[in-house]
Amino acid sequence: MKITFLGTSSGAPSRTRNVSSIALQLPERGAFYLFDCGEGTQHQMLRSPLRPSQLERIFITHLHGDHIFGLIGLLASRSLATGGVSPVTLYGPEGLDEYVRCSLHVSRTHLGYPLEVRTVAAPGIVYEDEALSVVCAPMRHGIEAYGYAVIEKEQTGRFDVEKAQALGVPAGPLYGRLKNGETITLPDGRTVDGTTLIGPPRPGRKIVFTGDTTYTPSAVELALNADVLIHEATYSENDLPLAERAQHSTTGMAARVAHEADAKTLILTHISPRYEGGEGQTTDDLLREAQTIFPNTLLAHDFFTYEVQKRTIQAE
């Protein structure tokens, strides 16, 4: 799984950072998910290897303009582009449906593929298939807001084919039954328990997107043991009053969530343009503030990509 930051600015675009959008590529299925879709997300995609035709699901954290104003343009351009015919499912708080319906209607946009809008209204699973689930939890931002966790399912352990051969299992369908964990009887009367040939299950990965929020225990809970926590950090610790007023996070709040959740890596995003000016504090300062509390912190920039490593198998 690979994370690509398409927009890392808060509120309005700057010359170097676009407004919020993060892509999560799922190479096993040749698709990607999008988390938020600020204005200009389709323009950022043009400058990345991401193709709108491979977009499968969009999860919206909340309905502030800098997180949704790129939605309809992207959906419309996906319809114009070759190959964009597979369905797209949109998830987000109440009102998203109204916004999508109104925008498509007024602009007479007719999508060449099925679009489904699912309203997220309570914490829990919002999507699930055989390989992963997407879970949401409420954030604290003065407007209905959700964070999302993408949780890979545990993968079956490795089948020890060498050990099976050493036990004298003859080539053929018996292997399939052993891999399923069944107990089989060999031609010579011995029985072999398949579960003894299967290694420990490989744990799935967990990636968490908070969207906009000030510090909340709900983010800690959502991020428990996450491989990657992507937390907003609009402000420096010095600007704590601004963060409190707008219900955003400081670097310290983001780092505290990562620490309390025992996350492996923290990536800061949604950076206020005030730290880009060259005067006063810089984004380097923001990063250092967070690293004081949570050393394994990174600070995203537009087009920054992060490969989420597979978890190693834990010893039993």
Next chain:
Amino acid sequence: MKITFLGTSSGAPSRTRNVSSIALQLPERGAFYLFDCGEGTQHQMLRSPLRPSQLERIFITHLHGDHIFGLIGLLASRSLATGGVSPVTLYGPEGLDEYVRCSLHVSRTHLGYPLEVRTVAAPGIVYEDEALSVVCAPMRHGIEAYGYAVIEKEQTGRFDVEKAQALGVPAGPLYGRLKNGETITLPDGRTVDGTTLIGPPRPGRKIVFTGDTTYTPSAVELALNADVLIHEATYSENDLPLAERAQHSTTGMAARVAHEADAKTLILTHISPRYEGGEGQTTDDLLREAQTIFPNTLLAHDFFTYEVQKRTIQAE
């Protein structure tokens, strides 16, 4: 007056052209107007000398997404930026009001300045003040669509102060009355007719924006004697069937309008991304096609600026 093309692509953004938006700077009033506002217009402005705080009026030709999806983001960012407190007036076809209301409501966007949306529903004057008027006319695009003409008013001719002095007009308030065209009586009893001291009126300029349209006599009428006609030219003559199907223009249609309207300069915009690929026809070919019919044709690119020269005074 200076025209800046912020977006010159049709339908969807390409790597080199954004979707539609054109700014008209009015230096006399330290303000600019915008014609259409596709997604990413505010991003383009960040890369230009145009400041959202100086934006005064936005004229929308029609409600297709590539002409309006940048509207709410721009209005919202203008509110966040310093100085953006003067009112903005929006003009466009029925439905624009609904789109603006719905988008602001769903995204909980509260603008820090007055915004007025005026529905354009019939040909005629949509805005007028002492210096200029903006007139609209219906275009032909399969959806309610208007072209706009910005028409400067005739300016009073130059007052010949040297001639007044030679006639012995004493310094003082008599000059003001002569400039108003009044007839005055000098201390020695002679009368002087002010109108004989005022040169011929200086004609105003006319700039016309068609928005999306296929060939229509209404565009010719709107563009009569225009200094600058900005006409869409989505397609090459070779792609006439595509232009007819989508009710867009070919280069030839645009040139024909300029020719029939006796416009001074034609600028082509809204170019299909298909001519950017390097294969087949190029934008150079499009320009040549139009110049065959109307030699004084230019083809816009993003950030292309065009200074509209003042008209010279015609001999009486």
